Amino acid sequence: MLWVLVGLPALAGAALLLGGRRAERAAAPAATAVAVALAVPAAVAAVHRPAVTAPALPGIPFGLAVDGLAAIGVCTLVAVFAAVVVFSAGEREGAGGRSRYYGLLLLFAAAMLATVTATDLFTLLMAWEVMGATSYGLIAFHWRHPRTGSSAAVSFLTTRTADLGMYAAAGAALAGGARGLDLGELAGVSGPWDHVVAGGLLAAALGKAAQLPFSFWLSRAMDGPSPVSALLHSATMVAAGGYLLLRVEPALAATGWAGPAAAWIGASTALVMGAVACVQHDLKQLLAASTSAQLGFVVLAAGVGGVAGGAAQFAAHAAAKSLLFLVAGLWLARLGTKHLAELRGAARGHPLAGTCFTAGALALGGMPPLSLWAAKDLVLAAAEPPGLHAAGLAASALAAGYAGVALAAVWSSPAPAASVRTAGGAGPGDARHAFAERLPLIALATAAVVTGALALPAVGHAWSLLLGRPGAPAPGLGEAAVSALIAVVVLAAVMLIGIRRGVPAEAAERRGVRPLRAWLGLEPAAGALVVAPVLAAARGLAAFDDRVVDRAVTGAASGVPRLAGVVGRRVEPAVEAVVAAVATGARGLGDYARRPQTGQAHQYYAQAVTALLVAALVFVLAGAVM
Known part of the structure; x- marks a missing residue:
């Protein structure tokens, strides 16, 4: 089942890409069938925890395995991938390049599944490379647009520069005696190679997770299609950086410096990018900056050893953020805009999308009892020293702020000009495929709500056991109440101000915070x-x-x-x-x-005598000369 889990989307994606125009009509149904079918091997792998190996390099196998953390990663990825593919099947009907689009999506999903189940650096590097290459193709899908190509190049080159750290880590692991480059043995690499391993992995992960100072590439990646943003920037590519740090947390802790460095970088990114998100006037840019900020909590958790909280943040953020990106893409298709001021009243005009967006935004803002409120509390329960905990609380307040900005915009009364605004891309296909678009939104909104059950002590304890971390720090009642109060007060205040005075991002721009924007x-x-x-x-x-x-x-x-x-x-x-x-x-x-060929014997005899005389003459002359 583990080979099926990775191989099925890889083979299907390759077939669609090689099929080209001949596969256009079958691309969406085939990708949807594969995405739905992946639920079976994902569930089997999560329950039975398989491990497989195949010969690769001498002494270095190609290995995949599922443990508690990988089970969470696999199930989260498969669920979000299925939602994005089903949504795309409804949204992209009639659009060109379907075989290329779905082929790249399937290959990307296969690479990400290999990433979360890799047991060694060799396998991880292979999956990491394919993930980076296919993400470039997906961001640059509309390659004829001049900015799209440059944005894809900026994203790719930035992350690839950080990825050099993984190569350095692999070389240092070999030099330090890590047998087979096994991820579980990186914590035991001999010095000073252990510092190189930790530093290289930290650099690669921070680049992929869009943490400071690499965060800017995520802004440019927003030029890709919205469903691509929903997949790449919720549960997959960007989240892969945080997941990697959770996976190698023992190696970070073994150095004495890499763990604290990751924690403070994550907290700083959550603060700074939270402020950046608060002043954006473009919905996709707000969501992008909030992605960087939210994954800062995952990086913080890896730095302090809070793997249970980091995994909860990973899963909860995937559900909420993929939902928000899909709704943003739907509004972009219907209304032709992603500008917050022009989205005023969008939630009122599209009640189902507005309700789902509200659920996702409230979860993103840390409102109790929703998913990210519970997940952040699990992260902050492990955050030490007190200054790190305080930075996390401040970042939580900013999360409530940018969630309030988005909600204030989409629930405000529409401007007079906006009341007659119609979409440039709406058509008969929208009604025909409305179910394909709505079903993922409802499913993701439900996930963003019910994951808040992690706040229940019994559920949190079971979660820690799943991850092999019994006794993981859990928030007390007072800590949960404080974080809930911060979220409620900040989000309510921002929404009230936004609805009465206009989009806060526009006011912030007038006050001259252009560097943040x-x-x-x-x-x-x-x-x-x-x-x-x-x-x-x-x-x-x-x-x-x-x-x-x-x-x-x-x-x-x-x-x-x-x-x-x-x-x-x-x-x-x-x-x-x-x-x-x-x-x-x-x-x-x-x-x-x-x-000379006359057939007469006397002539042949005369010829033979002549030849003998010539030979004798030659011998005589030769002897005289000698």
Whole structure:
């Protein structure tokens, strides 16, 4: 079942990509069937915890296994993937490039499933590479749009730069004696290689999770299709960074510095990117910044050893954020905008989507008794020292703030101009496929609500046992009450102000907080160091290819007919004359050779005597000379 879990989407995705236009009509049904069918091997793997290996490199196998953490990752991923594929089947009906879209989605899902079940760095690296390549293709799906291509390049190059840390970690693990690059043995790598391993994995994870200073790439990734954002930036690509740190938490703790570094970076990202989210006027940008902030809690949990809380945050965030991105995509298709000011009244005009969006936003803001309220409390229960706990509470307040910003916008009374606004992309297909769009929203909204059961002591204890962490820190009644009060007060205040005075993000822009709205201006700095040099090198190589290699090949191809003409006019006649002369000479020699062949015995005898006399003369002369 574990091979099926990873192999089925990989084979289906490859078939759709290779099928090209011939697979266009079958792409959506095939992808939907695969996404739904994955529930069976996922459930079996979560219950029976299989482990498989295959020979790869000498002494380094290709290994997959499911433990408690991987079971949570697999089930979360399969659920979100199915929701995104079903939603896409309704939204993308009639759109071109379906085989490429669904093929990349399936390959990406296969790579992510391999990532969460990998048992060694070799397998993890393979899955990590495929995940990065397919994410580039998905973000750049609308590649004819000039900004989309550059955004995909910025996202890809930024994360790939951070991914170099994983290669450094693999090399250091081999040097430090980690047999087979097993992830479970990284904590026992001998010094000083253990510091290189921890640092490399930390860099790779922070890059993928869009943590500071890598957060800016997530803003550019929003130029991809909304269902792609719902998948990549909820339970998969971005979440993979936090998941990796949870997986290698013992290796971080063994160094003495990597764990605290991860915790403080996660807390700082939750604070700073929470502030960035609060001042956005674009809904997808708000959700993107909140993704970076929310995953900061997962990174914080990995740094303090709170694997149970980090896994809860991972799963709860996946449900809430994928829901919010899908609703944002639906409104973008219906209303033709993602600007908060132009989305005023969107929830009123689309009641089901508005209700689901509200459930997701309230969960995102940490409202009790919803999922992320319970998950954040599990994370903060393990957060020490007190300053780290205080930073987490402040980040929770900001989460309530940006959730309130979004809710205030979509529930405000629509502006007069917005009341007659219609979608550019609405059509008959919307009604025909409404069920395919609504079902995932209802399922994800339900998950975002019921996951709050983690706050119940019995459920939290069972969760810790599932992860093999009995006795994991749990929030007390007072801590839960404080976090709930913060969320309720902040979210209610922001919504009240937003509904009465307009979108808070617009007011913040007027007060001059442009650096926050521009994601702290991190992209220009990183672009000057990494993105711009690589793209400049790529343009230079492309020019060299066009001006040197291509011209050389073209020149050689055009020179062949000319050379053939010269050979035909000048060389070939000379060669023909030589051949004719040789033939004439051969015929002449043949004539001379036939003349002695008369058939008369006395002539043959005379010829033999003549030959003997010539031979004797040669010997006499040779002897005289000697």
